[in-house]
Structures are given as structure tokens and as C-alpha cells.
């Protein structure tokens with residue numbers, strides 16, 4: 001009825017933001033080697049580097065932290081956690097881990113071997129690394145619609161089912177120990193997967209007797225987007241939609257730092273008892289006893305409560321609407337971005353933003369650094385700095401597949417006026433786009449260079 005999106009919560013505790021000037025930020029950026037990962041976070045006004053572990057916990061979750069029971073074995077906090085996850089997802093065996101990548105490592109170590117192939121709509125980088133660490137091949141099968149950044153197609157996170165069939169035909173089912181579906185599809189622009197696509201993928205997996213696992217970090221945001229965009233789900237509850245998605249899979253990995261709104265935590269879930277036994281053996285080796293995994297009792301309590309809060313539809317309405325609000329305003333100002341907006345982030349198209357820069361001049365870095373310098377807003381380049389590489393012999397730089405800047409929105413952390421400020425900052429950078437300097441890498445690590453590279457602006 002009213003157009004203002006109000007946050008469905010009141011603020012009880014605040015964290016002071018240190019305000020800085022553009023002149024100060026210019027110096028801090030220079031001292032950080034022009035790499036936003038090297039900034040101190042208290043020198044950032046609005047931090048949109050990630051939505052992972054940066055959400056604000058509720059009073060209820062903080063109450064749970066005080067109730068957490070730290071017994072080594074059989075803690076009531078474990079049972080609370082297990083029952084809450086089962087209640088939302090319905091999986092049989094729930095194994096706590098310290099975060100998502102630990103669940104991935106255990107899952108793939110138990111299921112994959114050298115030469116195997118794991119198809120996914122799009123692997124997140126830690127998921128890919130954990131698949132490849134076992135000697136298996138990680139294959140991305142994003143939908144063809146994802147390539148068009150401007151179309152209104154509502155489910156650009158879908159898997160390309162025809163290519164999934166081709167992958168089974170090419171490698172044979174015996175080399176494919178599982179198929180993964182990432183919901184929402186983070187590496188694919190935070191775009192949702194439709195239930196229709198989930199069903200089709202599950203059907204192919206059943207045909208080849210291959211288990212389907214979810215990378216479920218943002219499953220409640222995905223479920224809400226299904227409710228909004230898939231007409232036959234308009235009258236279903238998010239709880240029902242999450243259950244239906246999970247019922248199509250045999251298990252999941254979860255980084256609870258996203259939709260479960262905790263600062264640390266994750267889990268692995270499966271319906272396969274024999275597999276769960278093997279997974280627990282590995283869990284004990286590196287994470288901990290199966291009733292705490294890599295977590296303390298207080299983390300398990302916060303996670304148990306966060307899972308329930310994550311399916312609250314007033315919360316999800318606010319969450320998805322505020323992401324859309326930022327995207328819509330930027331789009332109206334002419335800023336090129338991935339459309340429609342997904343759940344957790346806005347992805348700016350730096351290629352069309354800074355058309356005067358080649359990929360080797362790092363247009364994504366140019367946009368992200370200008371956002372920081374102008375307004376103290378930190379966002380993340382997902383382009384040539386992150387995914388390109390330098391030929392060790394010739395020194396030639398290869399470009400990344402895309403030049404994006406991700407504005408990831410932490411959950412329940414910022415208000416609408418913070419988002420209005422972000423819109424103003426990005427719009428201002430857009431207006432000044434012709435004068436953005438390109439960047440050159442002066443120092444880089446052989447792997448994951450974006451975290452530590454030192455850069456210099458081109459004069």
C-alpha cells in the first residue's frame with residue numbers, strides 16, 4: 001500500500017561509523033595499494049564487500065548465545081540446531097561445520113575421486129576449489145539467459161538442462177558422483193533458480209541414479225523469489241517452497257553466514273546414512289565431535305534461531321525489496337547492471353560503465369575504487385583482477401570472463417537511508433565515469449591474486 005520499505009525491526013544496539021573525507025580516503029586507498037581488500041574496515045563508511053557473516057543478529061539470537069551449552073558431547077544446543085535445520089529443510093542427517101567450505105571439503109572428499117566430474121549451475125570459488133582438490137573436474141552449466149544482462153528473464157540462475165544431459169552423455173554417469181545446484185546462484189549474479197528448473201534437474205539426476213545436492217547458502221532468498229516470480233508458487237509459503245526444493249535433493253552444504261544470519265557457522269546435510277557415517281569420521285578429524293562440528297554451543301544456538309528467522313516473510317519481503325530498490329534506482333539513473341536484481345547483491349557492469357578502459361586496465365577496480373574514494377562505499381571487483389591471469393613467460397594479461405562490481409548487501413545491517421546514500425555515490429561515479437583512471441597490477445600472488453595484489457592508477 002505504501003511505497004516506503006520499512007525495516008521490519010527496531011535498532012537496539014548501534015555500531016558507530018567513522019566518517020571520513022574524500023581527501024582522507026584518497027590517501028588510505030593509496031596506502032592500501034589501491035586494493036580495497038587491504039583497507040581497514042573501520043575506514044569504510046558502507047561496507048558492501050560481502051553479505052557473508054556480516055548480518056546483524058536478532059535479540060533472540062543474542063539470547064541464544066547466552067543459553068549456548070558448551071558440553072563436548074550431546075549438548076542441548078546441538079539438538080536445538082539439528083531440529084531447527086530438520087524442521088526447515090527436512091534432511092535426515094545434519095552435520096555442523098565451522099562454515100560452508102568445510103562442509104564442501106567433507107562432502108567432496110567422501111564422494112569424489114580423481115577424474116570424476118561435478119556439474120553445477122555455477123560453482124562458487126571455494127566449491128570449485130574443493131571439487132578440484134579431490135582431482136575431480138568442476139563443470140559450470142549456467143543458463144543461456146544469464147548472458148543477457150538486461151533481459152527480464154526471472155530465473156537467470158537456472159542450470160542449462162540440455163548441457164547437463166550432454167555432460168552425462170560425454171563423461172558417463174559413473175564419473176558423475178553428484179550434481180550440485182547453487183541457490184541462489186552467487187557466481188551467476190545472485191540470480192534465483194526456478195522450481196521448474198530444480199524439478200527438471202532432479203529428473204535428469206533420477207534418470208542416471210545420481211544424487212543431487214544443494215549449495216543452500218541463500219535458499220530462503222531463492223524461495224522468496226520463486227514465490228514472487230513463479231506464478232504457481234504465489235500462494236505457497238516460503239517454508240513450503242524451501243521444503244519442496246530440499247525434497248528434490250539428497251542433501252546440501254550450507255554456509256549459515258548468509259541466509260541463517262550468523263557471523264560464523266555452516267553445516268552439511270544428507271539423507272544417506274552410510275554417507276553421513278563416513279562424513280562424520282572426516283568431521284572428527286578436522287572439525288570436531290559430531291555434536292558440535294567446528295562450532296561452539298552458542299554458535300549452534302544462534303544458527304538454530306537464525307534458520308527460523310530466515311523464512312520469516314516480512315523479513316524476506318524487506319530483504320528482497322530493498323535489494324530491488326537499489327537496483328531500480330541505479331537502473332533509472334542509467335547505470336548498467338545485471339537485471340533483474342537477485343537476492344543479496346547488485347552487480348554493476350563495469351565494462352559498460354567505463355567504456356574507455358580495456359579489461360587489462362581493470363574497469364571493475366576503477367569503479368570500485370572511485371566508489372570508495374568518493375563516498376567511502378566498499379564493493380568488490382569480479383573481473384579481470386579476480387579471474388584474469390598473467391602469463392608468467394610473456395607477462396601478457398588475459399581478461400576475465402566479465403567485468404562486474406558486486407555490491408553485496410549485509411542482512412539487517414544497513415537502513416534505507418544507507419542505501420539511498422549508496423545510490424547517490426554510485427550515481428555520482430557514473431556521472432564522472434569518463435574521467436575514471438585505469439589501473440595496472442604492480443605486484444601479485446600466483447593464486448587468488450585479487451586479495452593481495454598491489455595496483456597503481458594510470459596517469
Ligand SMILES: Cc1ncc(COP(=O)(O)O)c(C=O)c1O
Nearest residue numbers: 052099100101124126186217255
Ligand atoms: C554460493 C556459496 N557457496 C559456498 C560459499 C562458502 O561459504 P563460506 O564462506 O562459509 O565457507 C559461499 C560464500 O560466499 C557462497 O556464496
